[in-house]
Amino acid sequence: xxxxxxxxxxxxxxxxxxxxxxxxANFLPMMVFLWFFIFSxxxxxxxxxxxxxxxxxxxxxxQIVALLIPxxxxxxxxxxxxxxxxxxGNTVIQxxxxxxxxxxxxxxxLTSSLTLGQFIKAISSFLGPIFAAFFAxxxxxxxxxxxxxxxxxxxxxxxxxxxxxxxxxxxxxTSTFGECLSLLGDRYILLxxxxxxxxxxxxxxxxxxxxxxxxxxxxxxxENASYAISLYFVFRMLGAFFGSIILxxxxxxxxxxxxAVATLIAITGLVFASNLYLLYGLIALAGFACANIFSIIxxxxxxxxxxxxxxxxxxxxxxxxxxxxxxxxxGVSSDAVGAQWGAVVIIVLCCIYQLFLxxxxxxxxxxx
Numbered sequence: 001x002x003x004x005x006x007x008x009x010x011x012x013x014x015x016x017x018x019x020x021x022x023x024x025a026n027f028l029p030m031m032v033f034l035w036f037f038i039f040s041x042x043x044x045x046x047x048x049x050x051x052x053x054x055x056x057x058x059x060x061x062x063q064i065v066a067l068l069i070p071x072x073x074x075x076x077x078x079x080x081x082x083x084x085x086x087x088x089g090n091t092v093i094q095x096x097x098x099x100x101x102x103x104x105x106x107x108x109x110l111t112s113s114l115t116l117g118q119f120i121k122a123i124s125s126f127l128g129p130i131f132a133a134f135f136a137x138x139x140x141x142x143x144x145x146x147x148x149x150x151x152x153x154x155x156x157x158x159x160x161x162x163x164x165x166x167x168x169x170x171x172x173x174t175s176t177f178g179e180c181l182s183l184l185g186d187r188y189i190l191l192x193x194x195x196x197x198x199x200x201x202x203x204x205x206x207x208x209x210x211x212x213x214x215x216x217x218x219x220x221x222x223e224n225a226s227y228a229i230s231l232y233f234v235f236r237m238l239g240a241f242f243g244s245i246i247l248x249x250x251x252x253x254x255x256x257x258x259x260a261v262a263t264l265i266a267i268t269g270l271v272f273a274s275n276l277y278l279l280y281g282l283i284a285l286a287g288f289a290c291a292n293i294f295s296i297i298x299x300x301x302x303x304x305x306x307x308x309x310x311x312x313x314x315x316x317x318x319x320x321x322x323x324x325x326x327x328x329x330x331g332v333s334s335d336a337v338g339a340q341w342g343a344v345v346i347i348v349l350c351c352i353y354q355l356f357l358x359x360x361x362x363x364x365x366x367x368x
Contacts, residue, residue, distance in 0.1 A: 001097070001117075002124025003063065003149050004090040004323075007032045007083055008207030008229050009129045013142050016222055018076050022212075022343075026331035029204055031080050032087035033323030039088060040321075041180045043095040044314025051167055052103065052310075053160065055096035060157040063089035067150035070143040082146070095317045098298060099309050103167050109248065110302065114295035116244040122237035122291065125207075129229040136223065180311045188361070189315065192301040195357045196319030198350035199293045201326030202263065202286075205347045206232060208327050210283050213340045217274045231280060232287040239291025247292065253361060256296050260358040262289035264351040270344045293354060300361060326350060 007029045015025035047055045066085030105113045136142035184190045207229055214225040266286035273279050301316050302309050330343035
C-alpha cells in the first residue's frame, strides 16, 4: 500500500522537472486517489465473487505493470498514466487486504493488527524519498525507484500465492452496487466515510506540502526539503508501532481523541511556524499523532456491520479519494494566496472534523 505515497515526492520532482504550477502538479495525487472513489465499491463486490486472496493478487499484478511505465517513458503524460494505474492497484489492495486480514486474526485483535499493518506501510512511505534522493544523486534519475518497487511487489505476490488462507465464504444474496451505497444511509457509516476522507486528506496533503513549506520558509533545496517527508513517515511509523501495542490494551475512543487533538495542534502550528527545527518538530508530531486514526476508523466501521464487511471495506476505501480532493483544493488555495499557508488551512479543516468525529463515536460495538 505504501507505494502510493511515492506520489508526494514524485509530485515535487515532476513539478520541478516540467516547471508546473501547484494546481497542475497536484493532478498527480488526484490521478492516484480518484480511483478510490470509482473502484472501491466494485472491488468489494468483486471479492464476493472471486474471493479476497485472488483480489489482492489482482491488485499486485496491476501495480507491477504501473511501476514499470517510468522505465518506458518519463514525461508528464506517462507519469499520469503510471500513477493512475498505481491508484487502481492500490484501491483494489486496500479494499481487499483488510477483510483478508480478518480471516487471519481474532476480531478483538483486528484494530491492533490493522495498526501494525500501517506500521509496515509507513516503512515503505518513509523509504520513498530516500530512494528518490539516492537515485537522483547517484544516477540522475529519481524515477529508478519504481522498478525497485515492482520487484518488491513481485516477491510479495509470490509469497501470498504460497500462503494458505481459509476465507470465510459469503453466504446469502450478495449486495448490489446500489445496496452498497445505501449503507451510507447509516449515520455512523457516513460519519466514518467522511472520517476516512479527511484523514487521507491530512496524510496526503502533508506528504505533498511539507517540502514546499520548507523550501518557502527556509530556502532549502528540493532534495534536502524532501527529507521532511521521510521525517513525517518515520514518526508515522513509530506512531503506528506503538499504537498497535497501546490499542491492544487501551480504549480506542480515548486514543482517537488524543490523536485528533495532537494532530490539530501540529497542523495549526504549521500555518505560522518559520523556524526550521520547529517545522521539523511539528511535522514529526503530525506524523506520530495521525498514525493510528485510519485504522481506528476502519475497525469501527467493520464492527458496525460485520456481516457486510466486504461492502463496508469498499465504502471506507472509497473515502481514500480524499487524497484526490484535498490536495487539489490545497493547490488552488496556495496558488490563490501565493503561499503554502493557504494549503495548510485546508488540512486544518480536515483535522477539525477528526476531532469532532473522535468525540462523537461510541466505544461499544456498533451493530446495536
